[in-house]
Amino acid sequence: MQTTISKKPATLNLWRRWNWLLWIAVVAVIYTWAITGLHFTGLQESAASVSRSIVHGLVQPDWSYVYNGSGEDLVSLILQTLAIAFLGTIISSLISVPFAFWAARGGKEWLHIRSGSGKVVLTLIRTFPEIVLAIMFIKAVGPGSYAGVLAVSIHSIGMLGKLFSEAIENMDRGADEAITSAGGNSAQIFMLATLPTIMPEFISYTLYRFEIAVRSASILGMVGAGGIGTPMIFAIQTRNWPRVGIILLGIVLMVLLIDSLSEQLRKRLI
Amino acid sequence: MTTQIPRRPWLQRWHVKPIGWTLIILILLVASSRMTGVDVGMFFSNLGQFTDLLVRMSRPAWDYLPIILHPLYETIQMAILGTTIGAAFAVPFAVLAASNLVHNRWLRGIIRLILDLVRTLPDLLLAAIFVAIFGIGSTAGVVTLAIFSFGMVSKLFYEVIETIDMGPLEALESVGANKLTIIWYAVLPQIMNQFVSYFLYTLEINVRASTVLGYLGAGGIGVFLQRSLNEFNYSQTSVIILATLVVVMVIDGISNHLRRVLL
Amino acid sequence: MDKTPIISFKNVNKVYANGTVGLKNINFEIPQGEFLVVVGLSGAGKSTLLRTINRMHEITSGEIRVEGESIKPYKGRSLRLLRRKIGMIFQNFNLVKRSSVAKNVLSGRVSYYPTWKSILGLFSTTDKQKAVQALQRVSLAEKLYARADELSGGQQQRVAIARTLMQDPKIILADEPIASLDPLTTKTVMDILKRLNQEDGITVIVNLHSVALAREYADRIVGLRAGEVVYDEPIAAVTEADLNRVYQTV
Ligand SMILES: Nc1ncnc2c1ncn2[C@@H]1O[C@H](COP(=O)(O)OP(=O)(O)OP(=O)(O)O)[C@@H](O)[C@H]1O
Numbered sequence A: 001m002q003t004t005i006s007k008k009p010a011t012l013n014l015w016r017r018w019n020w021l022l023w024i025a026v027v028a029v030i031y032t033w034a035i036t037g038l039h040f041t042g043l044q045e046s047a048a049s050v051s052r053s054i055v056h057g058l059v060q061p062d063w064s065y066v067y068n069g070s071g072e073d074l075v076s077l078i079l080q081t082l083a084i085a086f087l088g089t090i091i092s093s094l095i096s097v098p099f100a101f102w103a104a105r106g107g108k109e110w111l112h113i114r115s116g117s118g119k120v121v122l123t124l125i126r127t128f129p130e131i132v133l134a135i136m137f138i139k140a141v142g143p144g145s146y147a148g149v150l151a152v153s154i155h156s157i158g159m160l161g162k163l164f165s166e167a168i169e170n171m172d173r174g175a176d177e178a179i180t181s182a183g184g185n186s187a188q189i190f191m192l193a194t195l196p197t198i199m200p201e202f203i204s205y206t207l208y209r210f211e212i213a214v215r216s217a218s219i220l221g222m223v224g225a226g227g228i229g230t231p232m233i234f235a236i237q238t239r240n241w242p243r244v245g246i247i248l249l250g251i252v253l254m255v256l257l258i259d260s261l262s263e264q265l266r267k268r269l270i
Numbered sequence B: 001m002t003t004q005i006p007r008r009p010w011l012q013r014w015h016v017k018p019i020g021w022t023l024i025i026l027i028l029l030v031a032s033s034r035m036t037g038v039d040v041g042m043f044f045s046n047l048g049q050f051t052d053l054l055v056r057m058s059r060p061a062w063d064y065l066p067i068i069l070h071p072l073y074e075t076i077q078m079a080i081l082g083t084t085i086g087a088a089f090a091v092p093f094a095v096l097a098a099s100n101l102v103h104n105r106w107l108r109g110i111i112r113l114i115l116d117l118v119r120t121l122p123d124l125l126l127a128a129i130f131v132a133i134f135g136i137g138s139t140a141g142v143v144t145l146a147i148f149s150f151g152m153v154s155k156l157f158y159e160v161i162e163t164i165d166m167g168p169l170e171a172l173e174s175v176g177a178n179k180l181t182i183i184w185y186a187v188l189p190q191i192m193n194q195f196v197s198y199f200l201y202t203l204e205i206n207v208r209a210s211t212v213l214g215y216l217g218a219g220g221i222g223v224f225l226q227r228s229l230n231e232f233n234y235s236q237t238s239v240i241i242l243a244t245l246v247v248v249m250v251i252d253g254i255s256n257h258l259r260r261v262l263l
Numbered sequence C: 001m002d003k004t005p006i007i008s009f010k011n012v013n014k015v016y017a018n019g020t021v022g023l024k025n026i027n028f029e030i031p032q033g034e035f036l037v038v039v040g041l042s043g044a045g046k047s048t049l050l051r052t053i054n055r056m057h058e059i060t061s062g063e064i065r066v067e068g069e070s071i072k073p074y075k076g077r078s079l080r081l082l083r084r085k086i087g088m089i090f091q092n093f094n095l096v097k098r099s100s101v102a103k104n105v106l107s108g109r110v111s112y113y114p115t116w117k118s119i120l121g122l123f124s125t126t127d128k129q130k131a132v133q134a135l136q137r138v139s140l141a142e143k144l145y146a147r148a149d150e151l152s153g154g155q156q157q158r159v160a161i162a163r164t165l166m167q168d169p170k171i172i173l174a175d176e177p178i179a180s181l182d183p184l185t186t187k188t189v190m191d192i193l194k195r196l197n198q199e200d201g202i203t204v205i206v207n208l209h210s211v212a213l214a215r216e217y218a219d220r221i222v223g224l225r226a227g228e229v230v231y232d233e234p235i236a237a238v239t240e241a242d243l244n245r246v247y248q249t250v
């Protein structure tokens, strides 16, 4: 590599040469703050023995839990988890469409008040923790998967709305123009040009969001919002490690399967 | 004058594909609403309780703010440490998973399989397990975030590595440099900025994640979130959520700025 | 032939919101049935001129008349009826790429339908036959059920022309319709436009970059420079030297 000789003033040169030192100092301060701020009191003596029993439970999972016809077994609850994710994603994808058009920047607009406010609202929704939403909905509809569906539906709007609105901003407006020039009204432009042009992208993003929803649906049960999370947290608290093992196995397989399925579908869409 | 409209292929004439997909989705919708017990009426009949909760949340108890400052810091500290540890472990794995550096298909396949498996695990689930191992406290949180970011970062990293320009690398290879020298002089300079950028991106995500880990006892602000919710102290809950929002947005802002400067 | 021109420009000016002058004091008339080619450098205002005719762009001052009527007061339904009789062809075809050719062609007929029928795709059998005929005129009937993005550029432009025919237009505006096509497909597309002009009496206005093509197809050539008409001659009077003047930079 070559070193280029700069003809900039000496002070600037000095700054260029040494500003990495400043960066190192900043990073060092941040890390000192981070390390000294935490006190790792959590470490307990039983850690090693617990880990051993976990590993033991993982290699000898409780196969009897896979299916026992009670409706509370692994297969049923995995299906329930998928149902929560599916329903939540579908509902959210529908609600996200108007949000997306709200937040998408149009060309002519001044100051972008409309789209700006839409983007802020979507950010707020996205940042609001999903499990808090789940707990709030549990107050409204009681514990169970219904609360999980509601939590996924609302929380996903934040991300789907953002992805959809970016798709709208970047879409090819040609077909809209064509229908306008053919004398179509705004409903006709939307239904015959905008929607068919943007639909494949919307579906692709929805599938992607479904992959994420499957993961969150599998933990919402930890706060009582249905799905596989409930028996999972229960098994952890009662130290039933073979049970934890089989549930983990179930979740891993479910996620792998859904991810690859959704990836296949998304590939075919484009 | 009439013109014969050509006949459509069978699949199109009966709209097999759209009808098929609609049917599949309808069946799945019906099945999942039955399975999850979705009941629109119930939501509205309990709307009173829900609005009561919202009303109480809409009156934040600002005097609670000083109490949660320390756990908020702790949350950020957990995120920083967790992301750093995860990213550090991710580097060797990313190198081994990159198809342009490692030509051994088996090794690459096994590494990628491990990474894929790690990525399937949701953060809260990891937190629950590590709380059981390490006990309640921020250790469990840091380990959770480390593993969570390890899975994410290593994938982002090896995808970056796979896009590098192979020229300098082949030049060094041709003069017989060893692997580590090659990585240090030909690979690292090309990817450093993107690595840092992805590191910051992961940090953003981890700050978001770390705010709820405490709900299961893994330290940080989430502990207080859980406490306020359990005590039905919703005016405290809303302070926590608002403070978290501010922290997340500030971190996002800083990180976005740095990433723009870097790339 | 009717004496009133089908389109007339009177003192038309257009200034964009950012201060760019799009059109400057445009005055000319286009008789019914003419094949008019507009030439000029990039940025001369050709697209702007074309788009003011169907009010895709608004003018700042002056008056445009279509079939003797000022188009200024039109809005809502009456504006859509104006646009219905003016077909438009675009450089990038502007099809819905993932929809079938049939759907794209039928969508040209929207303004003849109530909203609910058109958005549900409930087009009459007569109009479906009309779509087939429109495709036959551009020699693409066999592609009726193909997806638009499976076609070549030239074929897509022909589909776009078929879509425009569904409007039963009296005027066709074509904004650089051949800019992204190769020479052979260029000829096909231009021949189709010429045939529509001669057989159906549709007034055609085409923006072109190529002087050679302009001379081959036009009845009359108008040259624009910096938003002004700097040249306006019937084809018989056009000389190569004159045209080169249009392309001089000041
Ligand atoms: N929406 C707009 N806002 C501001 N200025 C514009 C806008 N559209 C076009 N212009 C400007 O108006 C002038 C005329 O543009 P126009 O597109 O009509 O040119 P053109 O002759 O069609 O060029 P080309 O051959 O490149 O298509 C140009 O200087 C252009 O930059």
Ligand SMILES: [Mg+2]
Binding pocket: C046, C047, C048, C175, C176
């Ligand atoms: Mg143009």
